[in-house]
Structure formats: C-alpha cells, structure tokens
Amino acid sequence: MTEPLLYLHLPPGSPLPDIARLSPYRAVVIIEAQVRADWQWKVSDWLVASGCLYMMAWGPDCTTWDDSVDIANLEAFDYGDIPDDRHVFTTWHNDESLGDVFDFCKRHARHPVVELPRVVLVHIAWQSDEAGMLQAYAEA
DSSP: OOOOEEEEEEOTTOOOOOOGGGOSEEEEEEEOSOOOHHHHHHHHHHHHHTTEEEEEEESTTHHHHHHHHHHHHHHTTTTSOOOGGGOOEEEEOTTSOHHHHHHHHHHTOOOSSSOOOEEEEEEESSSOOHHHHHHHHHHO
16 A cells, blocks of 8 residues: 655745645655755744644755754643643754665655555755655655
8 A cells, every 4th residue: 555645845934834734744855955054943943833744854064953853742732731642753864875874764754653555755955856765665
C-alpha cells in the first residue's frame, strides 16, 4: 500500500500555505538553500501548528531545524506538558544521503500514539524539483 505523499516547494522567505487538512503527517524537510533565522522559526511553528508529528531534517544546518521544531512544540504548550498525541518527534540527518532519509521515513518514522498516514516533502530551495523528489522517494 502506498502512503499519500505531497511535495511542497518553499523558496526561502515564501509565504506558508495552509496544510492543516493533512494533519497528522510526517515531514521530510529538505534544506537546499540558506534561510533567515526568523523564517526558519516561522516554518517550525507552522509545521507544529499544521499537524506535523514527525519531522526529519536533511541538508546544511539540519540540526538547527531539529532544535527549532522541538522548541516550537514546547512553545505550543507554553513549555508545559505536551500531550502524547501532540508530541512532535524530530530527527536530523546531516551525514546521510537523501535516499537514506526517505528510506528512514518509510520504514522507521513512526509515532508511538498516532498513526501518520501522510508524508509531506518540504523542499526548501530556490528551484522546485517535484518530479525528482517524488521519484527519489519512490525509489528509496
């Protein structure tokens, strides 16, 4: 069975679309362009608010994305207890190929409480590569 998969191209600094209808979902954040810190925080808040419950970051400085999404999840609950069904799991993959991250997403990225039937590939880059990313995900 194939999981629902969506490609979303986000040029740095671009407006963020409403994707709450996809909740709950897993996201692979593919970073291929530098972004301003304030926009990264907006994207992190947006991921949490829109129902991302498992975020995998890949690309330059991906460890900062892991941290910013973790903090966004804490801030969403005023640094108090996060309910199990709203806890966002995060990983970073700075020493792996993108194919390895896609494979990890397919085989290992599971939430212990909530089924995550959808995957969103969030491609942060100046140029879109929907066909290439979807093909790479399919082949992983």
